[in-house]
Amino acid sequence: MKKRYILSPGPTSVPSEVLLAQAAPVMHHRTPQFAEIAKECFEGLKKVFLTESPVLIFASSGTGAMESAVVNLLSPGDKTIVIRSGKFGERWGELCEAYGVGFTPIDVEWGKAVKPADVAAALKKTPGAKAVFATHCETSTGVLHPVKELAAVTAGTDAVLVVDAVSSLGGVPLRTDEWGVDVVVTGSQKAIMLPPGLAFASISEKAKKLSESAKCPRYYFDWRPALKSYAKNDFAWTPAVNMMFGLRESLKMLLEEGMENVFARHARLATAVRAAVAALGLELFAEAPADVVTAVKVPEGIDGGALVKKLRDEQGITIAGGQGHVKGKIFRIATMGFADTYDVPVVIAGLEVVLSQLGYSFKVGSGVGAAVKTLAK
Amino acid sequence: MKKRYILSPGPTSVPSEVLLAQAAPVMHHRTPQFAEIAKECFEGLKKVFLTESPVLIFASSGTGAMESAVVNLLSPGDKTIVIRSGKFGERWGELCEAYGVGFTPIDVEWGKAVKPADVAAALKKTPGAKAVFATHCETSTGVLHPVKELAAVTAGTDAVLVVDAVSSLGGVPLRTDEWGVDVVVTGSQKAIMLPPGLAFASISEKAKKLSESAKCPRYYFDWRPALKSYAKNDFAWTPAVNMMFGLRESLKMLLEEGMENVFARHARLATAVRAAVAALGLELFAEAPADVVTAVKVPEGIDGGALVKKLRDEQGITIAGGQGHVKGKIFRIATMGFADTYDVPVVIAGLEVVLSQLGYSFKVGSGVGAAVKTLAK
Numbered sequence: 001m002k003k004r005y006i007l008s009p010g011p012t013s014v015p016s017e018v019l020l021a022q023a024a025p026v027m028h029h030r031t032p033q034f035a036e037i038a039k040e041c042f043e044g045l046k047k048v049f050l051t052e053s054p055v056l057i058f059a060s061s062g063t064g065a066m067e068s069a070v071v072n073l074l075s076p077g078d079k080t081i082v083i084r085s086g087k088f089g090e091r092w093g094e095l096c097e098a099y100g101v102g103f104t105p106i107d108v109e110w111g112k113a114v115k116p117a118d119v120a121a122a123l124k125k126t127p128g129a130k131a132v133f134a135t136h137c138e139t140s141t142g143v144l145h146p147v148k149e150l151a152a153v154t155a156g157t158d159a160v161l162v163v164d165a166v167s168s169l170g171g172v173p174l175r176t177d178e179w180g181v182d183v184v185v186t187g188s189q190k191a192i193m194l195p196p197g198l199a200f201a202s203i204s205e206k207a208k209k210l211s212e213s214a215k216c217p218r219y220y221f222d223w224r225p226a227l228k229s230y231a232k233n234d235f236a237w238t239p240a241v242n243m244m245f246g247l248r249e250s251l252k253m254l255l256e257e258g259m260e261n262v263f264a265r266h267a268r269l270a271t272a273v274r275a276a277v278a279a280l281g282l283e284l285f286a287e288a289p290a291d292v293v294t295a296v297k298v299p300e301g302i303d304g305g306a307l308v309k310k311l312r313d314e315q316g317i318t319i320a321g322g323q324g325h326v327k328g329k330i331f332r333i334a335t336m337g338f339a340d341t342y343d344v345p346v347v348i349a350g351l352e353v354v355l356s357q358l359g360y361s362f363k364v365g366s367g368v369g370a371a372v373k374t375l376a377k
Numbered sequence: 378m379k380k381r382y383i384l385s386p387g388p389t390s391v392p393s394e395v396l397l398a399q400a401a402p403v404m405h406h407r408t409p410q411f412a413e414i415a416k417e418c419f420e421g422l423k424k425v426f427l428t429e430s431p432v433l434i435f436a437s438s439g440t441g442a443m444e445s446a447v448v449n450l451l452s453p454g455d456k457t458i459v460i461r462s463g464k465f466g467e468r469w470g471e472l473c474e475a476y477g478v479g480f481t482p483i484d485v486e487w488g489k490a491v492k493p494a495d496v497a498a499a500l501k502k503t504p505g506a507k508a509v510f511a512t513h514c515e516t517s518t519g520v521l522h523p524v525k526e527l528a529a530v531t532a533g534t535d536a537v538l539v540v541d542a543v544s545s546l547g548g549v550p551l552r553t554d555e556w557g558v559d560v561v562v563t564g565s566q567k568a569i570m571l572p573p574g575l576a577f578a579s580i581s582e583k584a585k586k587l588s589e590s591a592k593c594p595r596y597y598f599d600w601r602p603a604l605k606s607y608a609k610n611d612f613a614w615t616p617a618v619n620m621m622f623g624l625r626e627s628l629k630m631l632l633e634e635g636m637e638n639v640f641a642r643h644a645r646l647a648t649a650v651r652a653a654v655a656a657l658g659l660e661l662f663a664e665a666p667a668d669v670v671t672a673v674k675v676p677e678g679i680d681g682g683a684l685v686k687k688l689r690d691e692q693g694i695t696i697a698g699g700q701g702h703v704k705g706k707i708f709r710i711a712t713m714g715f716a717d718t719y720d721v722p723v724v725i726a727g728l729e730v731v732l733s734q735l736g737y738s739f740k741v742g743s744g745v746g747a748a749v750k751t752l753a754k
Contacts, residue, residue, distance in 0.1 A: 006400060011403045011618055019619070019629065025381065026388045026572050059574050061436050061615040064597045097428045098596040112522035197436050197574050197617030214573050217594060219475040220441045238438040238566065239615075240574030241388055242396070318405045 006018040009293040009334035010299035022246040036231040044251030051176035059240040062166040062187030065199035068341035075215035076100035086138035092133035116149040137168035142286040142295030151179040171292040280372030304328040315352040385672040386711035412610040421628030428553035436617040439543040439564030441577035445598035452592035453477035464517035471511035493526040503527035519663040519672030528556040548669040632638040646712035649751040656747030668712040681705040696725040
């Protein structure tokens with residue numbers, strides 16, 4: 001046997017209670033019985049999204065919810081601002097391109113956070129811009145972008161702020177209504193503690209209005225029939241019924257813990273991982289690291305691909321390597337979702353074993369020691 | 378306690394083996410370990426689709442796979458033929474409309490099957506038509522359309538034949554390659570014996586070529602990156618990992634039984650349901666009934682809505698009512714997917730109980746008797 005651990009930035013570990021809830025007998029989705037479950041999910045999602053706006057549920061991956069934002073808010077030829085600071089910021093640009101939506105890119109060096117002043121300047125230079133597309137935690141770099149400050153910038157404009165919070169929502173505070181974020185999209189397989197297969201989008205009144213006149217073609221991801229059905233705890237298309245059994249369970253767990261406690265837990269774990277990283281003489285990749293995923297530079301002379309592979313195939317611990325041009329140059333340890341205190345010594349211990357096998361010079365045990373010291377506080 | 382049964386035309390009952398397979402620990406999707414599972418699913422799907430062409434897997438409901446066909450095959454302004462004979466045929470038209478694709482509708486009375494000669498005539502009247510959109514089993518009416526004959530009509534033309542087989546695939550023979558069907562789309566929650574949340578599309582060489590020049594905007598449902606990833610047993614976007622654990626299991630079950638035996642089982646059950654319907658003095662709604670779902674006219678003086686509701690809420694048996702303009706006028710009993718001999722007496726017995734409660738005049742027990750007589754053969 002080999003005990004396996006998954007600490008990648010999605011998919012993440014899922015509680016057995018959630019997995020087993022999904023194994024309940026299938027129900028028909030157009031019944032009062034299922035509407036009760038849908039209602040519980042819709043109400044719970046609002047509390048996790050920290051919003052009073054509707055949160056739609058899609059049977060899709062997070063990319064589907066991102067697409068839904070582009071096609072429901074905009075028309076071909078519209079002007080927008082896209083913040084690109086990693087693979088997922090780039091995806092906003094690709095989506096706009098696919099639908100003929102214009103955008104002024106703000107390109108931020110991978111590993112750095114966007115400067116709100118740059119967004120304000122871009123908005124000034126782009127009169128009539130209808131949306132700003134941002135990323136909360138850029139999963140590919142581990143950077144947390146200043147969404148609160150971005151919302152302050154868009155607040156005085158006609159533009160809606162659309163945030164990809166796929167890897168942050170439910171792990172790092174994203175105060176949708178308090179900050180004034182119009183659309184927040186996320187997926188099920190990160191801090192929401194579900195397998196991949198569901199995606200979510202919260203829709204402010206301002207965003208809903210845009211969706212009524214937007215001309216981008218759409219059908220499966222059309223918010224209009226979805227919102228109509230939502231009002232009756234129903235769905236335009238057949239929902240992923242059994243995944244929603246799991247969602248109900250995971251929302252219950254999150255809300256029982258309390259979102260502020262959930263955020264504090266994530267901060268505690270990420271702080272411990274960063275302490276271990278420092279003790280091992282390794283460097284963080286992200287200038288403003290998110291408390292959900294820690295991106296670490298692969299030390300000189302070490303094969304980053306081999307590190308991730310050995311950790312997974314020999315030690316049974318799945319983390320993630322780098323994507324795009326930082327492939328082989330960074331590795332990423334996620335402590336998001338169903339992650340608790342003792343996941344940290346597991347992943348740091350595994351990392352130390354593999355680093356020493358790969359010939360990295362360090363004091364074996366120092367990383368775990370530093371992590372535990374932090375966690376014991 | 379109340380033992381519950383689901384015999385609706387989707388979602389359908391799912392074997393516990395499949396539900397529990399989905400409860401296995403989450404795996405990362407970009408690993409050689411998951412690629413093995415993906416490969417098994419891709420290979421198995423080909424055998425169920427009776428094709429050598431790739432069968433893509435989407436995290437979406439069946440409507441998503443339908444949208445994928447429209448946007449990948451066509452450009453705005455293209456001409457197509459849409460066969461509309463129920464709610465799902467109409468969906469093809471709505472999808473074309475949403476994307477600015479032109480279509481000549483062939484409207485067939487609900488309950489009747491399309492005449493291949495009408496499709497041939499429409500193609501002649503629409504020179505340059507790029508696609509014919511058809512439905513195999515129209516779930517809303519229980520009609521099986523003559524796809525083999527339609528394929529013979531499109532074979533000599535430039536048009537691709539696109540078939541919505543959401544409720545038929547894996548239950549009724551659809552010989553994709555033998556007949557020459559270009560694109561077959563289906564969902565997971567019908568004869569494939571999974572919960573809703575996955576959708577599939579088989580793509581012929583002719584269809585793949587169209588997708589390379591089609592101009593409809595697309596991103597999440599774009600076949601081009603999906604096919605590139607498919608070649609490496611990978612996915613463009615995060616797949617619904619745990620549902621694929623279930624898919625591997627359900628495909629194994631289907632292929633162990635053997636597709637021809639699976640089809641024979643479906644025919645046997647539907648024949649027994651039809652025998653019961655006749656014995657109860659009820660009339661079928663479909664002229665050419667499909668061996669997966671039996672649509673029955675609600676007898677005069679009986680409240681069709683109450684029938685379905687009482688069966689579900691009091692007897693624990695979920696069937697479906699009518700949709701659209703036949704709401705309240707028909708009810709539909711599905712014997713598809715994880716349905717076996719003794720599901721028939723269950724649903725017919727329940728139907729008899731409720732019909733007698735509602736004051737319908739018939740010999741109680743005659744339906745079950747006729748069903749068992751048929752099944753005993």
